[in-house]
Amino acid sequence: MPIQTTADRLKPLVGTLIDLFSLDAGGPLRMSAFDAPRLARLVDDSQWRSEGMDAVRALARSLPQNGEIPPVPLPTGFALPLRAYQQDGLAWLQFLREHHLGGILADDMGLGKTAQTLAHLLLEKESGRLTDPALIVMPTSLIHNWREEAARFTPDLRVLSLHGKERSSRFAQIPDNDLILTTYPLIWRDVETLRNQHFHLLILDEAQMVKNAQGRAAEAIREIPTRHRLALTGTPLENHLGELWAQFDFFLPGFLGDRRSFQRVWRGPIERHGDAERLDLLARRVRPFILRRRKEDVAKELPEKTIIIRPMDIEGAQRDLYETVRSAMDERIRQEIAAKGFQRSQIVILDAMLKLRQVCCDPRLLKSEKARKVQDSAKLALLMGMIPELLAEGRQILLFSQFTEMLALISAGLDKMHIPYVLLTGSTQDRKTPIDRFQRGEVPLFLISLKAGGVGLNLTAADTVIHYDPWWNPAAENQATDRAHRIGQKRQVFVYKLIVAGSIEEKILALQEKKAILAAGVLEKTQKEKLRFGPDDLASLLAPLPEVLR
Template identity: 60%
Template sequence: ADIVLTTYALLPRDEEKLREHHYHLVILDESHYIKNTRSKAAQTAGSLNARHRLCLSGTPLENHLGELWSQFHFLLPGLLGDEKSFNNQFRHPIERQDDSVRRTLLSRRIKPFLLRRTKDHVAKELPEKTEMVRRIELSGAQRDMYETVRLAMDKKVRDEIDRKGVARSQIVILEALLKLRQVCCDPRLVKAMPGKKNTAAVSAKLTDLMQMVEDLLQEGRKILVFSQFTSMLFLIEEELAARGIHYALLTGETRDRSAQVAAFQQGAVPIFLISLKAGGVGLNLTAADTVIHYDPWWNPAAENQATDRAWRIGQDKPVFVYKLIAKGTLEEKIQQLQLKKSELAQSILSEGESQKMALTQEDLQAIFAPLED
C-alpha cells in the first residue's frame, strides 16, 4: 500500500511490522498524544524509519515545556538536546524563574520548524465566539461542606508537605484538589467523608445550570455541556429526565458514539452531555450554538479543544461559551492558573510574556484559602 493509517493505541502492538518498512513521510496527527516521551506510543513513533517527519497539533504545549521537547525529540532528535540538558537549560529557568533570555532562545530555536496558523487566519468565515464566566455563589449545606472539606484537606496536605516536601506530596495534593472540585460541582460526588451524609446538600451550580438550560432551550438554542466527571453528567442526566428534556450522552463508556452524535446533529435532541476526555477531540458538532463548561480544568488547551467541537469550519451561527465557576473557591484559582498556562504556550510558540508555571506553596495557600463572607 502507498499509505498506512494507524492509531496511537495500535502503534506499539504493530511495532515489529511497521519497522520493516522505510517511509518517505511519517505524520503524527494530534501529536500531543506523544507528549509523554516515556509512553510506548512515543517510543514506537520515534523508532520508525522515515525520511521526513511531521507533527500536527492544535495543542502542542498543554501543561509544561517537557511536552514540546517530546514532540521535537520525535521530529529532530538532538535539536533541543537530551531531556536532562533541556530541563536544565530551558524548562526550569523558563517555568520557575521566568527567564526571558532562555525563553527567547528557545522560541528562536524552534521557529524555523514551526508553521503556526490560528483558526481565525484559516477560516475567516467563522462566526463570532463569545466567552462568558458565570460566577455562582455556594450557600447553605454546600458552602458548609466546602469549608469542612477544605479544613480537613488543608491539614492533611500541610502534614504531608512537612513530612515529604511539596514535590513528593503530589498524590495527597491532587486528592485534596479533587475533593474540593467535586464539592463545587455537587456534594453528592464526594466520597469517603466519614460521618457526613452529603445527599441533603443542594448543588447551587446544578440549580443554576438547569435554569440556564430551560431559558436557553426556550430561545431554541442547541447546547453542549462538558464536565470532567462522568458521575456529574449522570446527575445532570437525572435532572433533564425529570423535566422531560431529551438529550444525548457521550462518555468513555458510550458504545455507539456516532448514534449519539447523529441524534444531536440532526436535531432529534437539543442538548448533548459530553465528558471532556471522551469528547475533547475528533467530533464535529456544528449544530451547537452554545457550549457550557460545567467545571474548569487546569488545562486551557483541553477546554478550548472541547469548545471547538462547535466552533469549527462549517459553523454558521455565533457560538456562546459559558464557564460555570463557584465563586471564591479553588475553581477561581484554577482559572488563574489557566491564564498562566496559556501565557506560557503563547510566549514559546509566538514570542510574548510568560509566567512561572510550577505549583508553589503560595499557590497551594491561595487554593486552600477560606471562603470569604
C-alpha cells in the same frame, strides 16, 4: 341612507374596534391609552373620515413604536463599550421611563440584558433622577452575578444585597444605596419592610418566575411602591399565554384586562380553538412593550465566539462542607509536606484539589457520609434554570463535564423536567447514533464527558457550549469548545463557564491567567506532568472562601 362599501375595507376597522373594546363589561366604550397607536394607525391608514382624533394621535406619538425611539447619551461612568443593539436597548429603556411605561427586555441569553439594565440605572443616577433606590428581584443563583457585573461595569452605583440570614440588619441601609438586590424566595418574607420604602424602579430578572400571579412572591411584588417597572427574561412565554398576562399585569396592570377576561378574550380562542387572527391581534397589542433581539438578529455585531463566565455563591450546608473539606485537606497537606517535602506530596495535593472540585460541582460526588446529607448544589440549580431558557431560544447545546457521575446527576434532573438529550461518555458503545441525532437536530442537548468527546468530534449543529466544571488545561477546554466553534459553523457560538465564586475553581482560573500555566499537570494523575505551582500558590488555592458580600 345606506352606505355601500367593500368587506375588505370594513373588516380591518370592525375587527380592530371589536378587539380594542372587547374587554369592557358594559357602559361607555373605553380603551386603554396604551392602545392609542393602533387606533391612530387604523384611522390614518384607511379612507374613513374621523373626528376628535388629535388627542389620540398625540398620545400615540408618545408610545414606543418600531424605529421611532431616538438615541440617548451613554452614561459616562459605564466601564464597558456598549454594542449598537445594546445602545438601542438603553434608548428603549429610557423611552419607557420618560413616558411612565413598563416593558419586557426579552433579548436572548448572552446578549447583555444585565449590562443594558445597569447602563440604564447609571444614566438615571448621572441625570439626577435616581432619587430613590432601584430594587431588582432575581433567582437566588443570580445574586453573585449581579453584584459582580455592577462592580465591574457601574462602580459608581452603591449596591446592597438583601440576602442571607443577617439581611434584616441591613434594612436601614436601603435608602443610602442606589441598587438593592433581593430574591424571589425572600421577597415575600421581607415585604413588610420593602413596602414602606419607595423605589425609583422595580425590576424582575427572570420574570417568568412570577408566572403564577397568585404566588406569594408575585403578590408581594405588587405591594411594593415604585415609579417604574421593568421585566427581564429571555423566555416571556414558556408554556401558555397566562404567563404573559402575569408579567404584563406586573408592569402594565389592566392593559390585558383581568385574568378572567384575558382567558375569555385571548387565551381561550387562541389555545383551545387555534384562532390565528386573534393571536396576531394579541401580538400587535403587546409588541410595543417587548424588546426582543435574537442572536441571529444582531449576528453582525457579535464576535464568532462569546465567552461568558457565570459565577455563583455556595451557601448553607454546601458552603460548610467545602470549608470542612478545605480545612481538613489543608492540615493534611501541611503534615505531608513537612514529612516528605513539596514535590513528594503531589498525590495528597491532587486528592485535595479533586475533593474541592467535587464539592463545587455537587456534594454527592464526594463519597462521604457527611456529603451525602447535603441536598443543595448551587451550580446544578443554576444549570437547571439555564437549560430550559436556552432551549426555548432554539439553542443547540453541548454540555461538558470531566465527571461522568456529574453527567449522571444532570441526566436525572433533565429526566424529571422531561428535557430530551443524548449522552456520550467513555462507556458509550455506539458513538455514531447520539452524534447523528444531535447533528440532525432531533435532540437539542448533548451531554459529553471530557475523555470521550473532548477531541475528534465535529458538532457544528451546536451554537452553545456549557462547561459545567472548569477544564484546568486551557488547551483541552478550547479543544472541547471547538467541537462547535470550527470550520463549517455558520452561527456565533456562546460559551458559558460555570464557576463557584471564591472557590478553588475561580482561583485556578486566575492562576492560569496570571502565570499562563498548563494546569492539567496540577490536577491530573499523569506521569508526564509535574506540579506547575509552588507552596505560595498552594496556600492561595486552599484559602478559605471569602465572606459573601451583602
